[in-house]
Amino acid sequence: MQSVWTLLSWGPEGWLDDIAFGVFVTVSLALATLPLGLAFGFLVALAKQSEERSLRLAGNIYTTIFRGLPELLTLFVVFYGAQIAVQQVVRLFSPTAFVEINSFVAGMIALGVVFSSYCSEVFLSAFRAIPRGQYEGGYSIGLSNWQTMRLVVLPQLIRIALPGLSNLWLILLKDTALVSAIGLSDILRQSGVAARVTKEAFLFFGFACLIYLALAIISSFGIHAIERSVGKGGVQR
Amino acid sequence: MTEATASSAEVVKPPPPARVWTRQRILGTAVMGFWVLCGIGLVAYLVSAWDPELYAKYAPYYLSGLLVTLQLVGTSVVLGALLSIPIAYGRDSRNPVVASLAYGYVYFFRGTPLLAQTFLVYYGLGSFRPELEAVGLWTFFREAWYCAVFAFTLNTAAYQAEILRGAVGSISHGQWEASAALGLSKFRTVQKIILPQALIVALRPYGNEIILMIKGSAIVAIITVYDLMGETRRAYSRTFDFQTYLWAAIIYLAIVETLRNAVDWIERRITIHLKR
Numbered sequence: 001m002q003s004v005w006t007l008l009s010w011g012p013e014g015w016l017d018d019i020a021f022g023v024f025v026t027v028s029l030a031l032a033t034l035p036l037g038l039a040f041g042f043l044v045a046l047a048k049q050s051e052e053r054s055l056r057l058a059g060n061i062y063t064t065i066f067r068g069l070p071e072l073l074t075l076f077v078v079f080y081g082a083q084i085a086v087q088q089v090v091r092l093f094s095p096t097a098f099v100e101i102n103s104f105v106a107g108m109i110a111l112g113v114v115f116s117s118y119c120s121e122v123f124l125s126a127f128r129a130i131p132r133g134q135y136e137g138g139y140s141i142g143l144s145n146w147q148t149m150r151l152v153v154l155p156q157l158i159r160i161a162l163p164g165l166s167n168l169w170l171i172l173l174k175d176t177a178l179v180s181a182i183g184l185s186d187i188l189r190q191s192g193v194a195a196r197v198t199k200e201a202f203l204f205f206g207f208a209c210l211i212y213l214a215l216a217i218i219s220s221f222g223i224h225a226i227e228r229s230v231g232k233g234g235v236q237r
Numbered sequence: 238m239t240e241a242t243a244s245s246a247e248v249v250k251p252p253p254p255a256r257v258w259t260r261q262r263i264l265g266t267a268v269m270g271f272w273v274l275c276g277i278g279l280v281a282y283l284v285s286a287w288d289p290e291l292y293a294k295y296a297p298y299y300l301s302g303l304l305v306t307l308q309l310v311g312t313s314v315v316l317g318a319l320l321s322i323p324i325a326y327g328r329d330s331r332n333p334v335v336a337s338l339a340y341g342y343v344y345f346f347r348g349t350p351l352l353a354q355t356f357l358v359y360y361g362l363g364s365f366r367p368e369l370e371a372v373g374l375w376t377f378f379r380e381a382w383y384c385a386v387f388a389f390t391l392n393t394a395a396y397q398a399e400i401l402r403g404a405v406g407s408i409s410h411g412q413w414e415a416s417a418a419l420g421l422s423k424f425r426t427v428q429k430i431i432l433p434q435a436l437i438v439a440l441r442p443y444g445n446e447i448i449l450m451i452k453g454s455a456i457v458a459i460i461t462v463y464d465l466m467g468e469t470r471r472a473y474s475r476t477f478d479f480q481t482y483l484w485a486a487i488i489y490l491a492i493v494e495t496l497r498n499a500v501d502w503i504e505r506r507i508t509i510h511l512k513r
Contacts, residue, residue, distance in 0.1 A: 002487075002488060014349050047265070050261055050265070051261070052261040052264075052265045053265070054262065054268070054269045055261055055262075055265030055268065056265075058265060058269050058271075058272055059267040064490075064494070065490065067493075068452075068489065068490045068493035068494060069452070069489055069493075070451075070452040070455035070466065070489055071452065071455075072456055072466060073455055073466060073469075073482065073489060076482060077482050077483075077486060080473070080479065081479060081482070084479055112257075118246075119512060144314075174350040175350070176348070176350075177350035177352045177353055178456070183458055188350070188353055190358065192360075195360060195361075195501065200364060201356075201361045201362035201363055201364050202357065202360075202362065202365065203364070205356045205360060208356075209345070209353050209354065209357060212348065212349040212350060212353060213348045216348040217348075222440075226440075
């Protein structure tokens with residue numbers, strides 16, 4: 001029976017180095033998903049607030065599907081479905097080839113799709129909070145569509161959407177735990193391995209929970225910093 | 238003047254502008270076309286892959302899995318609602334120890350993944366087997382099902398406590414004072430004045446929480462509870478037929494959409510008096 005501190009130490013005896021690798025995987029997965037989800041969510045929000053009916057409908061279908069499916073199911077569908085699809089395509093060229101989808105990429109796509117569908121709702125309500133006059137003002141001083149969006153609307157949009165987006169970031173951070181089910185060595189999987197080997201399940205899963213809490217606390221500091229820098233120079237309405 | 242206004246009523250409106258093919262409309266039609274193709278593809282695939290033998294074999298499993306999912310969510314949401322009352326009360330307590338305990342509870346369960354909490358209960362409590370056997374709780378925590386209910390209850394209680402606290406906090410202080418002035422007891426005030434108003438505010442968040450629980454409950458498949466997701470995984474591992482996952486997706490989507498529309502309907506019904 002080793003002591004708790006030996007188990008949680010760095011090196012061959014302890015498991016800290018393995019869990020640190022898990023933290024690296026979790027954080028990089030979340031950071032890689034974020035820009036993908038934000039960009040796609042923004043596009044879907046643009047579609048949903050467009051004047052064109054078909055575009056609105058298309059955006060709403062996207063949100064309905066990916067907000068309604070369990071994240072785990074989306075992950076499996078992407079992981080196995082993409083595997084089958086890519087396999088079929090590759091078989092056309094070389095019948096014996098075997099393809100394996102990278103679980104990191106599958107996790108990124110699945111989490112990104114879920115993130116973007118929630119994110120589009122946040123952006124949509126932020127769009128609605130910006131009065132029509134802001135666009136008209138932009139056009140009347142001769143800005144193009146794109147310039148109005150970039151110089152007038154976006155800065156206000158980000159300020160309004162930030163609280164919702166930071167919530168989504170915390171949810172994303174927690175959702176990354178699901179990728180342990182498709183074999184990616186994230187925090188939870190690494191602690192699971194440690195728990196199985198050492199038979200100290202409570203210690204390691206409790207430690208994993210504390211790491212997630214720590215990540216959440218660190219993120220909230222980061223979010224506060226962003227909020228301060230974005231809020232500066234904002235007009236009170 | 239009167240003549241002018243009278244005649245302006247009779248003026249024929251200009252014809253609506255013709256719907257031209259703007260870039261947006263082309264894009265929208267293209268994307269809708271893509272969705273329609275996806276839908277047709279899905280239906281065509283499901284029809285072509287339809288296998289009566291597979292259906293006869295796995296449909297009962299799916300049904301029982303669906304029941305397990307609904308039972309799991311139902312039980313933990315109700316128990317969580319009960320547990321959330323003292324927690325929400327504790328969050329606003331003047332006693333700093335109670336308040337920080339309640340805050341810590343909520344922070345822990347909202348800040349960590351549900352999957353990690355479930356593992357902590359299911360695998361972690363196994364570390365305390367001798368102690369649990371001594372108090373006779375081991376038979377409870379040995380079963381994956383009870384562990385899942387336990388973890389889900391603790392988790393949803395934290396979220397529901399915040400919903401409840403927010404809803405009660407949104408009722409203006411004057412309501413409390415007015416009922417105190419009428420001589421209503423604290424219990425009657427909460428029952429007759431505060432809760433009816435707070436529940437209108439809380440309805441939508443509660444609905445969202447139930448939807449989140451239904452979606453979140455899929456993870457119990459990982460700890461060997463055969464809910465809808467668990468049955469799906471079992472069916473897939475036996476048949477390697479991808480349609481097993483698609484059927485599960487359709488069922489989950491149907492449940493969530495039904496619930497969402499039900500919440501919308503209830504909200505319309507109970508806010509009739511607020512409509513102007």
